[in-house]
Amino acid sequence: MPATSPDPAPAARSRSSIRSLLRLWPYVRPIRGRLGASAVVGVVASSMGLLIPLVLKWLVDGPVTDRDPSGVWLGGGLVLLLGLLEAGLFGLRRWLVARPLAGIEASMRSDLYQRLQRLPVAFHDRWASGQLLSRATTDLQILRMFLAFPLVFLFVNATTMLIGFGILLAQSPLLTLVLLGPAVPLVVLSMRFETRYALAARRAQDQAGDLATLVEESVLGVRIIKAFGRHRSQSEAFHRQARDLRGTELHKARLLSDLWAIIMTLPELAIGVALVVGVLQVSDDKLSAGTLVAFLTTALALRWPVESIGFLLAMSNEAATAADRYFEPMTTRGAEGGEADRPAAEADGPRGxxxxxxxxxxxxxDAPAGSxxxxxxxxxxxxxxxxxxxxxxxxxxxxxxxxxxxxxxxxxxxxxxxxxxxxxxxxxxxxxxxxxxxxxxxxxxxxxxxxxxxxxxxxxxxxxxxxxxxxxxxxxxxxxxxxxxxxxxxxxxxxxxxxxxxxxxxxxxxxxxxxxxxxxxxxxxxxxxxxxxxxxxxxxxxxxxxxxxxxxxxxxxxxxxxxxxxxxxxxxxxxxxxxxxxxxxxxxxxxxxxxxxxxxxxxxxxxx
Structure with missing residues (x-):
């Protein structure tokens, strides 16, 4: 059986996710300008989508009510133009970060490799090779995905929701309050989800490292396995560890599905209630039909920023765990020092x-105490x-x-x-x-x-x-x-x-x-x-x-x-x-x- 990592999952979240992710700042700092620009472009792109309901309001209360075909064509053209602008800006956002983030991943992988070369043999005696390999591959891919998507979209979606709810509040304070009803339970559930999901994510990443170690040992030791007919025992060990990893991944999926179900259900119920209240207000001439259309369209446009909370939190928690795992060997004491060039005479004593x-x-x-x-x-x-x-x-x-x-x-x-x-x-x-x-x-x-x-x-x-x-x-x-x-x-x-x-x-x-x-x-x-x-x-x-x-x-x-x-x-x-x-x-x-x-x-x- 392969050695397991010395960093068990139960102790994984001794620090907050934010503190874990802030450790990436030295790598992010050189491209902070591009990341900031991509966030601004993302907010502008999302704002294009929020302008479409305002055009629809104008269409319903203006050209449609007045039966003006030219106005309808103009409104349709504006909607198409806003959609194209939104798509183009999101493409620009992706272009801004793709190459720099690939560079960050390469730099972090290089730093980890150099660190592993400098760490003493005693470190490598304690750590399973699969655990180190998974940190240099899977964990770094998770971090790159976080920097490319959740890091930016946590800001973009939060800003979009603020702008969107500002628009909703200007159109109808009453209906806005109805939509904000689920906010408190969503925040409470998200905080609870973060703690549970972080532990599951760490456990899954450690188990993936152990499984990689077993596969590596089986490949390198295939001659021994064949010579001693140990196919069955190795296969059983592999399936046992694979089942454990599968169980943890299913546990993560259940946590995520529960959160998604709540995140998607509560806003839908709120929109349904807002629709009923809005129709009653239109029938009482307290609200125009165009305003109701614009309000509901804006609310639907905000579904993605709201529903993405669970997805973004899950990716952020996995990234925080990946950051902890990456920095564990990077901050381990005992690296071989004294690598700086020094004159040969200083290093050498007298010959003889x-x-x-x-x-x-x-x-x-790691020997027992007192031995x-x-x-x-x-x-x-x-x-x-x-x-x-x-x-x-x-x-x-x-x-x-x-x-x-x-x-x-x-x-x-x-x-x-x-x-x-x-x-x-x-x-x-x-x-x-x-x-x-x-x-x-x-x-x-x-x-x-x-x-x-x-x-x-x-x-x-x-x-x-x-x-x-x-x-x-x-x-x-x-x-x-x-x-x-x-x-x-x-x-x-x-x-x-x-x-x-x-x-x-x-x-x-x-x-x-x-x-x-x-x-x-x-x-x-x-x-x-x-x-x-x-x-x-x-x-x-x-x-x-x-x-x-x-x-x-x-x-x-x-x-x-x-x-x-x-x-x-x-x-x-x-x-x-x-x-x-x-x-x-x-x-x-x-x-x-x-x-x-x-x-x-x-x-x-x-x-x-």
Whole structure:
């Protein structure tokens, strides 16, 4: 089952809809002139529609009563002209906002993407990918629709109703009071609807994010699903979440239909009562027939602004929820800072000290209160130009420790230095230039082989020679046999390649930039014995030029190291050569047990 978002729906409306929507102002401010102009044009267009009843009044009380055909033709022409003007002005309003609003959506999506790239790995560990994806797609579409329609028409329709009721009041105060009768219950119902609909809208958007996560995981993990015959369980999970989302959407529809029924029924009843009262007034000569026609026509013209209240409120509430969801990752603390350019000398300490970890501790923020940290008081010194193998039982914290060096996670205690410079005070961009990482589970992107490898060279990029050198070190000769060579698209997650091929490309990506510090997390685990030996031979030259920390689970990987650090229960238990640890450390001997066939070459390696 996919992880759910850490932002449950019941807590969704801690702020008002207006406050949520006001958070969009920094994006709206550059186009406020166009939005204002579109609102003015909308009001003028609606006013054209309100002038038509006045023309009808003149027609009924004038040319129709006087049987003047030329006046009837003139009145009909005026009505047609007003209708064309109304349509043209609404078209102009749309033109004013279409391009700017598309720009706002693109800008917000770009800002969100940049923010997600800067947020630490711990954030992405907690958040489901589908939740983030839905914020970058569905939620932004909702916000664009709000800015294009409800934002403007809440003003346009409110202004139109004020103008319209002013016209009605001038024609007949009594009938106007009759029409205003339902106003109070409509306001009360709208306020109640807003609260209930906001909760339902948030729940639906969160459930849509969870469903997107499930679909994404099912697509990426389709090989596992097929291999283990888990079609039925995945299908049941999908249908269960889809039913939940369907139920929430139906709940929203019921809320909206109830509001629409009331909003449409009460004004219709009021117009019916006004018609009866108006006919009685005309029969008593207290009101002209033309005035009654104009009054009723104006009242009917105001039906859309009144009836649209529910629709506009619903869209505004969904937009407020979408704004909250959009700004949640945007305002999450813990983004990687220090990206500003700084002189290299300020970031680098004196060469020659290597990698130091002093009293380093780490605990995951979502760990239960009182639970021990993953790392506690780690002290380790990898000398400049040295290769240190990190060995330990599964779950002792090796991978977590390697993630702290490039600040994929931030240590909660102690300090880490690179050639004397504290990584916590170093600009992240500079840190990532100094440190390259190859993970145990390689991740490739939907790009070419060349692009995937060159990514390890950082913003400066890598030339053809550097890429070919890295591919040769990682024994990636297979790329030349691919359909388009280095320009072959490797597909999503690199799944068109074998596990060993992906791992070798990830290793090539780590060494292409000739990093000063290299972190390798069991980089050869997916290779066959022959290929592993070739990669190890090529890696020796690379490791002579860098300071390296290598997580080792196999004796052949330990063979690459100058020294070995034994990790146990989140601490460094012992440091020494392979031979020394075999002789003096019982835990290390247990880890190496069953590998006696490799002991002799390992000992020869230690004698270097």
């Amino acid at each position: 000290d290597g990698l130091r970890l002093e009293g380093v501790g780490f605990g995951y923020p 021990p940290g993953v790392l506690a008081g780690v002290d380790l010194h990898v000398r400049a130009g040295e290769t240190m193998a990190l060995v330990g039982a599964t779950g002792c914290g090796k991978t977590t420790l390697t993630a702290l060096v490039p600040r994929l996670h931030e240590q909660t205690a102690g300090r880490i230095t690179l050639d004397g410079a504290d990584t916590a005070a170093m600009p992240v961009a500079r840190l990532r230039e100094l440190v390259a990482v190859a993970f145990e589970e390689p991740t490739l992107f939907s790009a070419t082989v060349r692009e995937n490898v060159a990514m390890g060279a950082g913003p400066s990029g890598a030339g053809e020679a550097e890429v070919l050198r890295a591919l040769e070190i990682a024994q990636c000769a297979f790329v030349h046999a691919l359909p388009d060579g280095l320009d072959t698209q490797v597909g999503e997650q690199g799944l068109s390649l074998s596990g060993g091929q992906r791992q070798r490309l990830a290793l090539a990506r780590a060494v292409v930039g000739r990093p000063r510090f290299l972190i390798l997390d069991d980089p050869l685990s997916a290779l066959d014995v022959h290929t592993e030996a070739l990669v190890e031979a090529a890696l020796r030259d690379v490791l002579r030029e860098t300071t390296a920390l290598v997580v080792a689970h196999r004796p052949s990987t330990v063979q690459l190291a100058d020294r070995v650090a034994l990790m146990s229960e989140g601490r460094i238990a012992a440091v020494g050569s392979h031979t020394e640890l075999l002789r003096d450390n019982a835990e290390y001997r247990r880890l190496m047990s069953g590998l006696d066939t490799a002991s002799e070459p390992l000992e020869r390696s230690d004698a270097r």
